Amino acid sequence: MKYRRKITMVAGVCLLLSLTASSLVLHHIDHLRPQATLDEVLFISSPTVIKRASLGYDGLMACIYWTRAVQYFGSRHHYSASSYNLLAPLLEITTHLDPHLLVAYEFGTSFLAPKPPFGAGQPERAIALMQYGILNNPDNWRLYYDLGFVYYMELKDYKNAAETFERGSHVPNAHPFLKILAAQMAQHAGEYQTARMLWSATYQSTQDEQIKRNALRHLRALRVDEDVQRLQEGVTRFGERTGRLPSSMSELLAAEGIAGTPADPDGHPYKMTPEGRIEVRVPDDFPFATKGLPPGYKPKYQDL
Amino acid sequence: MKARIAHIASNTFREAVRDRVLYNLIAFALLLSGAAVLVGQISIEIEKLVVINLGLTAVSLFGVVIAIFIGIGLVSKEIEKRTLYTVLSRPVRRWEFIVGKFFGLAGTLVVNTFFMAIGVFAALFYVSRTFVRADAMIFVALYFIVLEFLIICSLSLLFSSFSSPLLSAVFAFSLFVIGSFAEDLRNFAGMAHGVSRWFATGAAYLVPNFSAFNVITSIAHEQPVAGQLILQNTLYALFYAIMALSGAVLIFEHRDLK
Numbered sequence: 001m002k003y004r005r006k007i008t009m010v011a012g013v014c015l016l017l018s019l020t021a022s023s024l025v026l027h028h029i030d031h032l033r034p035q036a037t038l039d040e041v042l043f044i045s046s047p048t049v050i051k052r053a054s055l056g057y058d059g060l061m062a063c064i065y066w067t068r069a070v071q072y073f074g075s076r077h078h079y080s081a082s083s084y085n086l087l088a089p090l091l092e093i094t095t096h097l098d099p100h101l102l103v104a105y106e107f108g109t110s111f112l113a114p115k116p117p118f119g120a121g122q123p124e125r126a127i128a129l130m131q132y133g134i135l136n137n138p139d140n141w142r143l144y145y146d147l148g149f150v151y152y153m154e155l156k157d158y159k160n161a162a163e164t165f166e167r168g169s170h171v172p173n174a175h176p177f178l179k180i181l182a183a184q185m186a187q188h189a190g191e192y193q194t195a196r197m198l199w200s201a202t203y204q205s206t207q208d209e210q211i212k213r214n215a216l217r218h219l220r221a222l223r224v225d226e227d228v229q230r231l232q233e234g235v236t237r238f239g240e241r242t243g244r245l246p247s248s249m250s251e252l253l254a255a256e257g258i259a260g261t262p263a264d265p266d267g268h269p270y271k272m273t274p275e276g277r278i279e280v281r282v283p284d285d286f287p288f289a290t291k292g293l294p295p296g297y298k299p300k301y302q303d304l
Numbered sequence: 305m306k307a308r309i310a311h312i313a314s315n316t317f318r319e320a321v322r323d324r325v326l327y328n329l330i331a332f333a334l335l336l337s338g339a340a341v342l343v344g345q346i347s348i349e350i351e352k353l354v355v356i357n358l359g360l361t362a363v364s365l366f367g368v369v370i371a372i373f374i375g376i377g378l379v380s381k382e383i384e385k386r387t388l389y390t391v392l393s394r395p396v397r398r399w400e401f402i403v404g405k406f407f408g409l410a411g412t413l414v415v416n417t418f419f420m421a422i423g424v425f426a427a428l429f430y431v432s433r434t435f436v437r438a439d440a441m442i443f444v445a446l447y448f449i450v451l452e453f454l455i456i457c458s459l460s461l462l463f464s465s466f467s468s469p470l471l472s473a474v475f476a477f478s479l480f481v482i483g484s485f486a487e488d489l490r491n492f493a494g495m496a497h498g499v500s501r502w503f504a505t506g507a508a509y510l511v512p513n514f515s516a517f518n519v520i521t522s523i524a525h526e527q528p529v530a531g532q533l534i535l536q537n538t539l540y541a542l543f544y545a546i547m548a549l550s551g552a553v554l555i556f557e558h559r560d561l562k
Contacts, residue, residue: 055484056514057364059521060357067347100525103349208349 047096062098084120099136123154144168221288228292245276316408340427351431356524359424375460376472399553438526448517451541458548486513
Protein backbone atom coordinates (compact mmCIF):
# COMPACT_ATOMS: atom_id res chain seq x y z
CA MET A 1 0.00 0.00 0.00
CA LYS A 2 2.83 2.35 0.95
CA TYR A 3 4.60 1.51 -2.29
CA ARG A 4 1.47 2.26 -4.35
CA ARG A 5 1.03 5.60 -2.66
CA LYS A 6 4.65 6.43 -3.40
CA ILE A 7 4.18 5.58 -7.08
CA THR A 8 0.99 7.68 -7.18
CA MET A 9 2.83 10.64 -5.69
CA VAL A 10 5.77 10.35 -8.09
CA ALA A 11 3.54 9.88 -11.14
CA GLY A 12 1.33 12.80 -10.09
CA VAL A 13 4.27 15.11 -9.62
CA CYS A 14 5.79 13.96 -12.92
CA LEU A 15 2.48 14.63 -14.68
CA LEU A 16 2.18 18.15 -13.31
CA LEU A 17 5.82 19.01 -13.91
CA SER A 18 5.87 17.70 -17.47
CA LEU A 19 2.59 19.47 -18.25
CA THR A 20 4.02 22.76 -16.99
CA ALA A 21 7.30 22.19 -18.80
CA SER A 22 5.65 21.32 -22.13
CA SER A 23 3.43 24.41 -21.86
CA LEU A 24 6.46 26.61 -21.20
CA VAL A 25 8.39 25.13 -24.11
CA LEU A 26 5.40 25.58 -26.40
CA HIS A 27 5.15 29.19 -25.28
CA HIS A 28 8.78 29.68 -26.32
CA ILE A 29 8.18 27.94 -29.63
CA ASP A 30 5.26 30.31 -30.28
CA HIS A 31 7.61 33.23 -29.74
CA LEU A 32 10.08 31.76 -32.20
CA ARG A 33 7.33 31.36 -34.82
CA PRO A 34 5.19 34.48 -34.50
CA GLN A 35 1.94 34.35 -36.43
CA ALA A 36 2.61 30.68 -37.26
CA THR A 37 -0.89 29.66 -36.30
CA LEU A 38 -2.40 32.52 -38.23
CA ASP A 39 -0.53 31.87 -41.45
CA GLU A 40 -2.42 32.79 -44.56
CA VAL A 41 -3.37 29.26 -45.40
CA LEU A 42 -6.76 27.96 -46.33
CA PHE A 43 -6.26 24.23 -46.69
CA ILE A 44 -9.59 23.68 -48.37
CA SER A 45 -10.75 26.70 -50.30
CA SER A 46 -13.75 25.21 -52.08
CA PRO A 47 -17.00 26.02 -50.24
CA THR A 48 -18.69 23.07 -51.99
CA VAL A 49 -16.09 20.58 -50.77
CA ILE A 50 -16.35 21.92 -47.21
CA LYS A 51 -20.14 21.73 -47.34
CA ARG A 52 -19.97 18.10 -48.45
CA ALA A 53 -17.31 17.24 -45.88
CA SER A 54 -19.47 18.66 -43.10
CA LEU A 55 -21.81 15.64 -43.48
CA GLY A 56 -24.88 17.82 -43.13
CA TYR A 57 -23.66 19.65 -40.05
CA ASP A 58 -23.06 22.73 -42.20
CA GLY A 59 -24.67 25.11 -39.68
CA LEU A 60 -21.98 24.39 -37.13
CA MET A 61 -19.26 24.59 -39.80
CA ALA A 62 -20.61 27.99 -40.87
CA CYS A 63 -20.36 29.22 -37.27
CA ILE A 64 -16.78 27.93 -37.09
CA TYR A 65 -15.82 29.64 -40.38
CA TRP A 66 -17.57 32.86 -39.35
CA THR A 67 -15.62 32.87 -36.08
CA ARG A 68 -12.47 32.23 -38.07
CA ALA A 69 -13.26 35.18 -40.36
CA VAL A 70 -13.85 37.45 -37.35
CA GLN A 71 -10.63 36.29 -35.72
CA TYR A 72 -8.69 36.71 -38.96
CA PHE A 73 -10.03 40.21 -39.57
CA GLY A 74 -9.54 41.19 -35.92
CA SER A 75 -5.94 40.05 -35.81
CA ARG A 76 -5.03 41.67 -39.17
CA HIS A 77 -6.90 44.85 -38.26
CA HIS A 78 -5.11 45.03 -34.93
CA TYR A 79 -1.77 45.14 -36.70
CA SER A 80 -3.13 47.66 -39.27
CA ALA A 81 -2.47 45.15 -42.04
CA SER A 82 -2.67 46.33 -45.62
CA SER A 83 -3.83 42.99 -47.04
CA TYR A 84 -6.61 40.63 -46.05
CA ASN A 85 -6.16 37.86 -48.60
CA LEU A 86 -8.15 35.20 -46.74
CA LEU A 87 -11.05 37.36 -45.65
CA ALA A 88 -13.16 37.11 -48.80
CA PRO A 89 -12.71 33.31 -49.17
CA LEU A 90 -13.53 32.79 -45.49
CA LEU A 91 -16.71 34.84 -45.83
CA GLU A 92 -17.66 33.07 -49.04
CA ILE A 93 -17.22 29.66 -47.39
CA THR A 94 -19.24 30.83 -44.36
CA THR A 95 -22.16 32.05 -46.44
CA HIS A 96 -22.06 29.05 -48.74
CA LEU A 97 -22.30 26.75 -45.72
CA ASP A 98 -25.16 28.75 -44.25
CA PRO A 99 -26.73 31.16 -46.77
CA HIS A 100 -29.06 32.50 -44.05
CA LEU A 101 -26.30 33.62 -41.68
CA LEU A 102 -27.19 37.30 -42.02
CA VAL A 103 -24.55 38.49 -39.63
CA ALA A 104 -21.85 37.23 -42.01
CA TYR A 105 -23.19 39.44 -44.80
CA GLU A 106 -23.70 42.52 -42.66
CA PHE A 107 -20.40 42.47 -40.83
CA GLY A 108 -18.59 40.80 -43.72
CA THR A 109 -19.34 43.75 -45.94
CA SER A 110 -18.07 46.21 -43.39
CA PHE A 111 -14.90 44.12 -43.12
CA LEU A 112 -14.39 43.77 -46.86
CA ALA A 113 -15.39 47.08 -48.39
CA PRO A 114 -13.54 49.90 -46.55
CA LYS A 115 -10.00 50.72 -47.57
CA PRO A 116 -7.13 49.45 -45.36
CA PRO A 117 -6.50 49.80 -42.47
CA PHE A 118 -10.24 49.94 -41.74
CA GLY A 119 -11.06 47.04 -44.03
CA ALA A 120 -9.79 44.82 -46.82
CA GLY A 121 -10.39 47.39 -49.58
CA GLN A 122 -12.28 44.87 -51.69
CA PRO A 123 -15.63 46.51 -52.46
CA GLU A 124 -16.17 44.23 -55.48
CA ARG A 125 -15.96 41.14 -53.26
CA ALA A 126 -18.24 42.84 -50.73
CA ILE A 127 -20.77 43.49 -53.49
CA ALA A 128 -20.58 39.87 -54.69
CA LEU A 129 -21.11 38.70 -51.08
CA MET A 130 -24.14 40.94 -50.64
CA GLN A 131 -25.61 39.89 -53.97
CA TYR A 132 -25.31 36.26 -52.87
CA GLY A 133 -26.97 37.25 -49.60
CA ILE A 134 -29.86 38.95 -51.39
CA LEU A 135 -30.26 35.96 -53.69
CA ASN A 136 -30.72 33.69 -50.67
CA ASN A 137 -32.59 36.14 -48.43
CA PRO A 138 -34.60 38.29 -50.83
CA ASP A 139 -36.97 39.47 -48.08
CA ASN A 140 -34.33 41.05 -45.90
CA TRP A 141 -34.24 44.80 -46.59
CA ARG A 142 -31.05 45.35 -44.59
CA LEU A 143 -29.05 43.46 -47.18
CA TYR A 144 -30.23 45.85 -49.92
CA TYR A 145 -29.38 48.74 -47.65
CA ASP A 146 -25.88 47.40 -46.99
CA LEU A 147 -25.29 46.76 -50.70
CA GLY A 148 -26.44 50.27 -51.65
CA PHE A 149 -24.23 51.59 -48.90
CA VAL A 150 -21.15 49.93 -50.44
CA TYR A 151 -22.05 51.20 -53.92
CA TYR A 152 -22.31 54.73 -52.62
CA MET A 153 -19.62 54.91 -49.94
CA GLU A 154 -16.86 52.91 -51.58
CA LEU A 155 -17.51 53.24 -55.31
CA LYS A 156 -19.57 56.42 -55.59
CA ASP A 157 -21.73 54.43 -57.98
CA TYR A 158 -24.93 56.46 -57.70
CA LYS A 159 -26.81 54.53 -60.37
CA ASN A 160 -26.41 51.12 -58.75
CA ALA A 161 -26.84 52.55 -55.26
CA ALA A 162 -30.15 54.18 -56.27
CA GLU A 163 -31.31 50.99 -57.97
CA THR A 164 -30.40 48.84 -54.95
CA PHE A 165 -32.12 51.15 -52.44
CA GLU A 166 -35.15 51.25 -54.75
CA ARG A 167 -35.30 47.42 -54.92
CA GLY A 168 -34.92 47.22 -51.15
CA SER A 169 -37.74 49.69 -50.61
CA HIS A 170 -40.16 47.23 -52.24
CA VAL A 171 -39.32 44.44 -49.79
CA PRO A 172 -42.16 43.87 -47.27
CA ASN A 173 -41.56 45.76 -44.00
CA ALA A 174 -38.63 47.69 -45.49
CA HIS A 175 -37.61 50.79 -43.57
CA PRO A 176 -39.07 53.95 -45.19
CA PHE A 177 -35.66 55.62 -45.46
CA LEU A 178 -34.75 53.29 -48.33
CA LYS A 179 -37.12 55.21 -50.59
CA ILE A 180 -35.61 58.55 -49.54
CA LEU A 181 -32.10 57.21 -50.07
CA ALA A 182 -33.03 55.94 -53.52
CA ALA A 183 -34.31 59.40 -54.46
CA GLN A 184 -31.26 61.10 -53.00
CA MET A 185 -28.89 58.84 -54.92
CA ALA A 186 -30.78 59.51 -58.11
CA GLN A 187 -30.39 63.25 -57.56
CA HIS A 188 -26.69 63.00 -56.60
CA ALA A 189 -27.52 65.04 -53.49
CA GLY A 190 -24.80 66.67 -51.36
CA GLU A 191 -22.13 64.23 -50.20
CA TYR A 192 -22.17 65.13 -46.52
CA GLN A 193 -25.94 65.21 -46.35
CA THR A 194 -26.26 61.78 -47.95
CA ALA A 195 -23.45 60.26 -45.93
CA ARG A 196 -24.94 61.66 -42.73
CA MET A 197 -28.27 60.20 -43.63
CA LEU A 198 -26.77 56.78 -44.33
CA TRP A 199 -24.87 56.63 -41.08
CA SER A 200 -27.83 57.98 -39.12
CA ALA A 201 -30.00 55.30 -40.70
CA THR A 202 -27.42 52.68 -39.75
CA TYR A 203 -27.32 53.98 -36.19
CA GLN A 204 -31.08 53.98 -35.82
CA SER A 205 -31.84 50.67 -37.51
CA THR A 206 -29.34 48.38 -35.81
CA GLN A 207 -29.56 46.69 -32.43
CA ASP A 208 -25.89 45.81 -32.43
CA GLU A 209 -23.81 47.94 -30.08
CA GLN A 210 -20.64 47.65 -32.18
CA ILE A 211 -22.40 48.80 -35.34
CA LYS A 212 -24.00 51.66 -33.40
CA ARG A 213 -20.58 52.71 -32.09
CA ASN A 214 -19.08 52.52 -35.56
CA ALA A 215 -21.90 54.62 -37.05
CA LEU A 216 -21.48 57.20 -34.29
CA ARG A 217 -17.77 57.46 -35.02
CA HIS A 218 -18.51 58.02 -38.69
CA LEU A 219 -21.10 60.68 -37.84
CA ARG A 220 -18.58 62.46 -35.62
CA ALA A 221 -15.97 62.24 -38.37
CA LEU A 222 -18.45 63.64 -40.89
CA ARG A 223 -19.07 66.65 -38.71
CA VAL A 224 -15.33 67.24 -38.42
CA ASP A 225 -14.90 66.93 -42.20
CA GLU A 226 -17.72 69.36 -42.81
CA ASP A 227 -16.49 71.91 -40.22
CA VAL A 228 -12.89 71.72 -41.43
CA GLN A 229 -13.93 72.10 -45.05
CA ARG A 230 -16.06 75.14 -44.22
CA LEU A 231 -13.24 76.80 -42.25
CA GLN A 232 -10.64 75.88 -44.86
CA GLU A 233 -12.76 77.53 -47.53
CA GLY A 234 -12.85 80.58 -45.28
CA VAL A 235 -9.04 80.59 -45.15
CA THR A 236 -8.92 80.42 -48.98
CA ARG A 237 -11.40 83.27 -49.31
CA PHE A 238 -9.43 85.33 -46.79
CA GLY A 239 -6.25 84.77 -48.80
CA GLU A 240 -7.94 85.75 -52.04
CA ARG A 241 -9.25 88.93 -50.44
CA THR A 242 -6.16 90.07 -48.55
CA GLY A 243 -3.29 88.29 -50.25
CA ARG A 244 -2.15 86.75 -46.94
CA LEU A 245 -3.17 84.07 -44.48
CA PRO A 246 -5.20 84.94 -41.39
CA SER A 247 -2.86 85.46 -38.45
CA SER A 248 -5.16 83.64 -36.02
CA MET A 249 -8.37 81.72 -35.79
CA SER A 250 -10.13 84.75 -34.28
CA GLU A 251 -9.12 86.88 -37.29
CA LEU A 252 -10.54 84.24 -39.62
CA LEU A 253 -13.76 84.00 -37.63
CA ALA A 254 -14.18 87.78 -37.57
CA ALA A 255 -13.56 88.01 -41.32
CA GLU A 256 -16.04 85.20 -42.03
CA GLY A 257 -18.60 86.54 -39.59
CA ILE A 258 -18.71 83.32 -37.61
CA ALA A 259 -19.95 83.75 -34.05
CA GLY A 260 -18.41 81.71 -31.25
CA THR A 261 -15.48 79.33 -31.50
CA PRO A 262 -15.99 76.38 -33.82
CA ALA A 263 -15.23 73.15 -31.98
CA ASP A 264 -15.16 69.46 -32.80
CA PRO A 265 -17.86 67.09 -31.44
CA ASP A 266 -15.84 66.69 -28.22
CA GLY A 267 -15.82 70.46 -27.65
CA HIS A 268 -12.14 70.99 -28.51
CA PRO A 269 -11.76 74.17 -30.63
CA TYR A 270 -10.24 73.65 -34.08
CA LYS A 271 -6.76 75.09 -34.50
CA MET A 272 -5.13 76.85 -37.43
CA THR A 273 -1.50 76.06 -38.25
CA PRO A 274 0.93 78.79 -39.37
CA GLU A 275 0.51 77.40 -42.92
CA GLY A 276 -3.21 78.17 -42.69
CA ARG A 277 -4.34 74.58 -42.31
CA ILE A 278 -7.34 73.86 -40.09
CA GLU A 279 -6.77 70.86 -37.82
CA VAL A 280 -8.44 69.02 -34.95
CA ARG A 281 -6.68 69.04 -31.58
CA VAL A 282 -6.89 65.28 -30.93
CA PRO A 283 -6.84 63.39 -34.25
CA ASP A 284 -7.07 60.00 -32.49
CA ASP A 285 -10.59 60.89 -31.37
CA PHE A 286 -11.75 60.90 -35.01
CA PRO A 287 -10.33 57.80 -36.70
CA PHE A 288 -12.61 58.10 -39.73
CA ALA A 289 -12.10 61.81 -40.39
CA THR A 290 -10.53 62.59 -43.75
CA LYS A 291 -9.95 66.30 -43.15
CA GLY A 292 -8.32 68.34 -40.37
CA LEU A 293 -5.64 65.74 -39.68
CA PRO A 294 -1.94 66.59 -39.39
CA PRO A 295 0.11 65.73 -42.54
CA GLY A 296 1.25 62.09 -42.51
CA TYR A 297 -1.10 61.18 -39.66
CA LYS A 298 -2.06 57.52 -39.52
CA PRO A 299 -5.07 56.51 -37.45
CA LYS A 300 -4.36 54.13 -34.57
CA TYR A 301 -6.10 50.75 -34.25
CA GLN A 302 -9.75 51.04 -33.43
CA ASP A 303 -12.16 48.22 -32.87
CA LEU A 304 -15.14 48.04 -35.14
CA MET B 305 -43.19 -12.50 -25.98
CA LYS B 306 -43.48 -8.86 -24.95
CA ALA B 307 -42.02 -9.63 -21.52
CA ARG B 308 -39.07 -11.46 -23.05
CA ILE B 309 -38.30 -8.59 -25.43
CA ALA B 310 -38.67 -6.07 -22.59
CA HIS B 311 -36.34 -8.15 -20.42
CA ILE B 312 -33.63 -8.32 -23.10
CA ALA B 313 -34.08 -4.58 -23.78
CA SER B 314 -33.71 -3.64 -20.12
CA ASN B 315 -30.65 -5.87 -19.79
CA THR B 316 -29.11 -4.20 -22.85
CA PHE B 317 -29.82 -0.79 -21.33
CA ARG B 318 -28.30 -1.82 -18.00
CA GLU B 319 -25.26 -3.23 -19.74
CA ALA B 320 -24.76 0.00 -21.66
CA VAL B 321 -24.99 2.01 -18.46
CA ARG B 322 -22.53 -0.40 -16.82
CA ASP B 323 -20.21 0.16 -19.77
CA ARG B 324 -20.21 3.84 -18.78
CA VAL B 325 -21.80 4.93 -22.03
CA LEU B 326 -23.53 7.79 -20.25
CA TYR B 327 -20.13 9.21 -19.35
CA ASN B 328 -20.28 10.95 -22.72
CA LEU B 329 -22.73 13.33 -21.04
CA ILE B 330 -19.84 14.81 -19.09
CA ALA B 331 -17.92 15.56 -22.29
CA PHE B 332 -21.11 16.98 -23.78
CA ALA B 333 -21.74 19.22 -20.77
CA LEU B 334 -18.18 20.52 -20.85
CA LEU B 335 -18.34 21.16 -24.59
CA LEU B 336 -21.60 23.04 -24.42
CA SER B 337 -20.89 25.10 -21.33
CA GLY B 338 -17.48 26.01 -22.79
CA ALA B 339 -19.07 27.08 -26.06
CA ALA B 340 -21.82 29.05 -24.31
CA VAL B 341 -19.32 31.01 -22.25
CA LEU B 342 -16.55 31.43 -24.81
CA VAL B 343 -18.20 31.96 -28.14
CA GLY B 344 -19.53 35.41 -27.29
CA GLN B 345 -15.97 36.53 -26.69
CA ILE B 346 -14.43 35.19 -29.90
CA SER B 347 -17.18 35.78 -32.44
CA ILE B 348 -19.93 38.24 -33.27
CA GLU B 349 -23.67 37.82 -32.85
CA ILE B 350 -23.84 34.04 -33.14
CA GLU B 351 -24.00 32.93 -29.52
CA LYS B 352 -27.47 31.45 -29.86
CA LEU B 353 -26.73 29.98 -33.29
CA VAL B 354 -23.61 28.28 -31.96
CA VAL B 355 -25.38 26.84 -28.93
CA ILE B 356 -28.16 25.39 -31.10
CA ASN B 357 -25.86 24.21 -33.90
CA LEU B 358 -23.17 22.85 -31.61
CA GLY B 359 -25.64 21.38 -29.13
CA LEU B 360 -27.73 19.53 -31.70
CA THR B 361 -24.68 18.47 -33.75
CA ALA B 362 -23.10 17.05 -30.60
CA VAL B 363 -26.32 15.25 -29.64
CA SER B 364 -26.39 13.75 -33.12
CA LEU B 365 -22.71 12.81 -33.39
CA PHE B 366 -22.38 11.46 -29.83
CA GLY B 367 -25.49 9.38 -30.42
CA VAL B 368 -24.29 8.10 -33.79
CA VAL B 369 -20.97 7.04 -32.27
CA ILE B 370 -22.73 5.30 -29.37
CA ALA B 371 -25.23 3.63 -31.71
CA ILE B 372 -22.45 2.31 -33.93
CA PHE B 373 -19.97 1.23 -31.28
CA ILE B 374 -22.50 -0.33 -28.94
CA GLY B 375 -24.67 -1.70 -31.75
CA ILE B 376 -21.85 -3.56 -33.50
CA GLY B 377 -21.04 -5.54 -30.37
CA LEU B 378 -24.57 -6.42 -29.33
CA VAL B 379 -24.61 -9.79 -31.05
CA SER B 380 -20.96 -10.59 -31.57
CA LYS B 381 -20.05 -9.84 -27.94
CA GLU B 382 -22.78 -12.21 -26.73
CA ILE B 383 -21.38 -14.92 -29.01
CA GLU B 384 -17.83 -14.21 -27.94
CA LYS B 385 -18.70 -14.34 -24.23
CA ARG B 386 -20.91 -17.35 -24.89
CA THR B 387 -23.77 -15.68 -22.98
CA LEU B 388 -25.90 -15.95 -26.13
CA TYR B 389 -26.14 -19.71 -25.69
CA THR B 390 -27.48 -19.27 -22.16
CA VAL B 391 -30.07 -16.81 -23.42
CA LEU B 392 -31.13 -18.96 -26.37
CA SER B 393 -31.30 -22.10 -24.25
CA ARG B 394 -34.23 -20.44 -22.49
CA PRO B 395 -37.55 -19.97 -24.24
CA VAL B 396 -36.27 -16.95 -26.15
CA ARG B 397 -36.55 -16.87 -29.92
CA ARG B 398 -33.73 -15.48 -31.97
CA TRP B 399 -35.83 -12.69 -33.41
CA GLU B 400 -36.91 -11.68 -29.91
CA PHE B 401 -33.26 -11.44 -28.97
CA ILE B 402 -32.55 -9.10 -31.93
CA VAL B 403 -35.64 -6.93 -31.33
CA GLY B 404 -34.92 -6.77 -27.61
CA LYS B 405 -31.36 -5.68 -28.27
CA PHE B 406 -32.65 -3.01 -30.65
CA PHE B 407 -35.06 -1.56 -28.10
CA GLY B 408 -32.39 -1.68 -25.41
CA LEU B 409 -29.96 0.30 -27.52
CA ALA B 410 -32.64 2.68 -28.75
CA GLY B 411 -33.73 3.23 -25.13
CA THR B 412 -30.15 4.00 -24.11
CA LEU B 413 -29.92 6.58 -26.87
CA VAL B 414 -33.27 8.15 -26.01
CA VAL B 415 -32.22 8.53 -22.35
CA ASN B 416 -28.87 9.94 -23.47
CA THR B 417 -30.61 12.37 -25.82
CA PHE B 418 -33.00 13.43 -23.08
CA PHE B 419 -30.16 14.47 -20.80
CA MET B 420 -28.31 16.17 -23.65
CA ALA B 421 -31.49 18.07 -24.57
CA ILE B 422 -31.63 19.41 -21.03
CA GLY B 423 -28.05 20.58 -21.53
CA VAL B 424 -28.91 22.27 -24.84
CA PHE B 425 -31.84 24.15 -23.32
CA ALA B 426 -29.80 25.13 -20.27
CA ALA B 427 -27.02 26.54 -22.48
CA LEU B 428 -29.61 28.29 -24.64
CA PHE B 429 -31.15 29.90 -21.58
CA TYR B 430 -27.69 30.96 -20.43
CA VAL B 431 -26.95 32.84 -23.66
CA SER B 432 -30.47 34.16 -24.40
CA ARG B 433 -31.76 34.69 -20.84
CA THR B 434 -35.18 33.77 -22.19
CA PHE B 435 -36.97 31.27 -24.40
CA VAL B 436 -38.97 32.24 -27.45
CA ARG B 437 -41.72 30.29 -29.15
CA ALA B 438 -39.39 29.30 -32.02
CA ASP B 439 -37.12 27.48 -29.53
CA ALA B 440 -39.80 24.81 -29.27
CA MET B 441 -38.74 23.71 -32.76
CA ILE B 442 -35.58 22.33 -31.18
CA PHE B 443 -37.76 19.43 -30.02
CA VAL B 444 -38.45 18.65 -33.67
CA ALA B 445 -34.71 18.58 -34.43
CA LEU B 446 -34.17 16.31 -31.41
CA TYR B 447 -36.99 14.06 -32.58
CA PHE B 448 -35.41 13.77 -36.03
CA ILE B 449 -32.08 12.96 -34.40
CA VAL B 450 -33.74 10.15 -32.44
CA LEU B 451 -35.28 8.85 -35.67
CA GLU B 452 -31.81 8.89 -37.18
CA PHE B 453 -30.57 6.84 -34.21
CA LEU B 454 -33.26 4.23 -34.79
CA ILE B 455 -31.98 3.69 -38.32
CA ILE B 456 -28.35 3.53 -37.23
CA CYS B 457 -29.16 1.14 -34.36
CA SER B 458 -30.95 -1.19 -36.73
CA LEU B 459 -28.10 -1.03 -39.26
CA SER B 460 -25.49 -1.72 -36.57
CA LEU B 461 -27.49 -4.72 -35.45
CA LEU B 462 -27.83 -5.89 -39.05
CA PHE B 463 -24.07 -5.82 -39.55
CA SER B 464 -23.44 -7.23 -36.09
CA SER B 465 -25.62 -10.22 -36.94
CA PHE B 466 -23.20 -11.54 -39.56
CA SER B 467 -19.90 -9.71 -39.29
CA SER B 468 -17.07 -8.99 -36.87
CA PRO B 469 -17.26 -5.86 -34.71
CA LEU B 470 -14.51 -4.12 -36.68
CA LEU B 471 -16.10 -4.73 -40.07
CA SER B 472 -19.53 -3.89 -38.69
CA ALA B 473 -18.19 -0.54 -37.48
CA VAL B 474 -16.68 0.15 -40.91
CA PHE B 475 -19.93 -0.79 -42.68
CA ALA B 476 -22.15 1.20 -40.33
CA PHE B 477 -19.97 4.28 -40.38
CA SER B 478 -19.64 4.12 -44.17
CA LEU B 479 -23.41 3.93 -44.49
CA PHE B 480 -23.75 6.91 -42.19
CA VAL B 481 -21.41 8.93 -44.43
CA ILE B 482 -23.02 7.71 -47.65
CA GLY B 483 -26.45 8.40 -46.15
CA SER B 484 -25.43 12.00 -45.59
CA PHE B 485 -24.76 12.23 -49.35
CA ALA B 486 -27.99 10.45 -50.30
CA GLU B 487 -29.42 13.49 -52.04
CA ASP B 488 -26.28 13.88 -54.14
CA LEU B 489 -26.62 10.25 -55.10
CA ARG B 490 -30.20 10.92 -56.19
CA ASN B 491 -29.09 13.95 -58.21
CA PHE B 492 -26.41 11.82 -59.82
CA ALA B 493 -29.03 9.21 -60.68
CA GLY B 494 -31.09 11.93 -62.31
CA MET B 495 -28.21 12.89 -64.55
CA ALA B 496 -27.05 9.35 -65.40
CA HIS B 497 -28.29 7.23 -68.31
CA GLY B 498 -28.96 3.55 -68.93
CA VAL B 499 -27.72 0.95 -66.47
CA SER B 500 -25.87 3.47 -64.32
CA ARG B 501 -29.12 5.37 -63.86
CA TRP B 502 -30.86 2.24 -62.57
CA PHE B 503 -27.92 1.35 -60.41
CA ALA B 504 -27.61 4.85 -58.93
CA THR B 505 -31.36 5.13 -58.36
CA GLY B 506 -31.41 1.74 -56.63
CA ALA B 507 -28.45 2.69 -54.46
CA ALA B 508 -30.04 6.05 -53.61
CA TYR B 509 -33.18 4.31 -52.34
CA LEU B 510 -31.28 1.55 -50.58
CA VAL B 511 -28.94 3.68 -48.49
CA PRO B 512 -30.54 5.60 -45.63
CA ASN B 513 -31.26 9.23 -46.41
CA PHE B 514 -29.93 11.06 -43.38
CA SER B 515 -29.99 14.47 -44.99
CA ALA B 516 -33.79 14.53 -44.70
CA PHE B 517 -33.43 14.31 -40.90
CA ASN B 518 -30.99 17.18 -40.65
CA VAL B 519 -32.95 20.34 -39.88
CA ILE B 520 -30.45 21.75 -37.39
CA THR B 521 -29.49 24.78 -39.51
CA SER B 522 -33.12 25.66 -40.29
CA ILE B 523 -34.07 25.36 -36.63
CA ALA B 524 -31.13 27.54 -35.64
CA HIS B 525 -32.55 30.22 -37.95
CA GLU B 526 -35.99 29.78 -36.40
CA GLN B 527 -37.44 28.46 -39.64
CA PRO B 528 -40.48 26.22 -39.18
CA VAL B 529 -40.49 22.53 -40.14
CA ALA B 530 -43.48 21.32 -42.14
CA GLY B 531 -45.79 18.90 -40.38
CA GLN B 532 -45.72 16.70 -43.46
CA LEU B 533 -41.95 16.35 -43.16
CA ILE B 534 -42.31 15.25 -39.53
CA LEU B 535 -44.87 12.64 -40.55
CA GLN B 536 -42.95 11.41 -43.59
CA ASN B 537 -39.65 11.26 -41.72
CA THR B 538 -41.31 9.26 -38.93
CA LEU B 539 -42.73 6.78 -41.42
CA TYR B 540 -39.44 6.58 -43.33
CA ALA B 541 -37.41 5.93 -40.16
CA LEU B 542 -39.86 3.28 -38.98
CA PHE B 543 -39.95 1.48 -42.31
CA TYR B 544 -36.20 1.65 -42.74
CA ALA B 545 -35.49 0.46 -39.19
CA ILE B 546 -38.00 -2.40 -39.59
CA MET B 547 -36.37 -3.30 -42.93
CA ALA B 548 -32.86 -3.44 -41.41
CA LEU B 549 -34.11 -5.30 -38.34
CA SER B 550 -35.90 -7.82 -40.54
CA GLY B 551 -32.63 -8.34 -42.41
CA ALA B 552 -30.83 -8.84 -39.10
CA VAL B 553 -33.49 -11.34 -37.94
CA LEU B 554 -33.32 -13.22 -41.26
CA ILE B 555 -29.55 -13.54 -41.08
CA PHE B 556 -29.48 -14.36 -37.39
CA GLU B 557 -32.21 -16.97 -37.70
CA HIS B 558 -30.18 -18.84 -40.30
CA ARG B 559 -26.82 -18.35 -38.67
CA ASP B 560 -25.07 -21.47 -37.48
CA LEU B 561 -24.15 -20.71 -33.90
CA LYS B 562 -22.54 -24.02 -33.11
